[in-house]
Amino acid sequence: MDSEPVPRDQGEPSMLDPRVLDPEQELVRRAGLDEGDVDQVVQVLEALRRWRETERRMSEASRRYMKLGETDMRALRFIIAMQNHGRVVTPGAIAEHLGITTASTTKLIDRLAAGDHVLRLPHPSDRRSLAIEVTEDTRRVARQAVGRTHARRFDAAARLTPQEREIVTRFLDDLAGTDDASV
Known part of the structure; x- marks a missing residue:
């Protein structure tokens, strides 16, 4: 056709x-x-x-x-989220969340600490570990830079009806399932 x-x-x-x-x-069928x-x-x-x-x-x-890279931003979001829930964040937890090695995590924490984004503190219950916390300045800046954007996205999704949210979720999940590693 x-x-x-x-x-x-x-x-x-x-x-x-x-x-x-x-x-x-040949690839995209439009029958029907x-x-x-x-x-x-x-x-x-x-x-x-x-x-x-x-x-x-x-x-x-x-x-x-x-002035941060993508992995640095992901680490900060993780640390902030965990702190918001009263959880102590360790270098090991950061490594696991980001799927990176402990050596890479050490370098990441070094960068974030050098930029005054995080503090290394003694772990409250494990003397062999550290607790990593976001500084108040970084928390404030992240809230303004990322938090406000997320709030607008949440509002856009909240404006949908429950049925529309189910349809959009199913559609986006279907799209996520199109990732074909064999290509």
């Missing part, structure tokens, strides 16, 4: 449109979908692309503002 791609805003066609990328339907259905699917994929781009820009801006 050789159909012409529907123009997107009379500009360039979407690079996510299978009618553009796979006109012969009319042009309007395909247009809607492409709109969903374009919205996801815009979200990913926005997420990337926001994450990059936060990292730049705090």
Whole structure:
């Protein structure tokens, strides 16, 4: 079936449109979908692309503002979350959460401590271990840089009806399941 791609805003066609990328339907089967259905699917994929781009820009801006790398930011979020729940965070817990070696964790903690982002303190119950805590300045900056953004995302999801949230969750889980390591 050789159909012409529907123009997107009379500009360039979407690079996510299978009618553009796979006109012969070798990979993307469109049987049972009319042009309007395909247009809607492409709109969903374009919205996801815009979200990913926005997420990337926001994450990059936060990292730049705090002068930290992605792993450093993930470590800080973990430490803050655990502290919020009254949990003592050890280097081993950070390593496990991030899936990195203890040597990499030591370097990470060294960087964060040198930047005045974390403190190394004696563990309250294990003399052989350390407790890692986020400094108040870093907690405040992270709350402003990351926390406010998360609050807006939460609000967007909260505006959905319970049924819409179930549909979106199922859809995103389905997308997460498309990761094919064999490719």
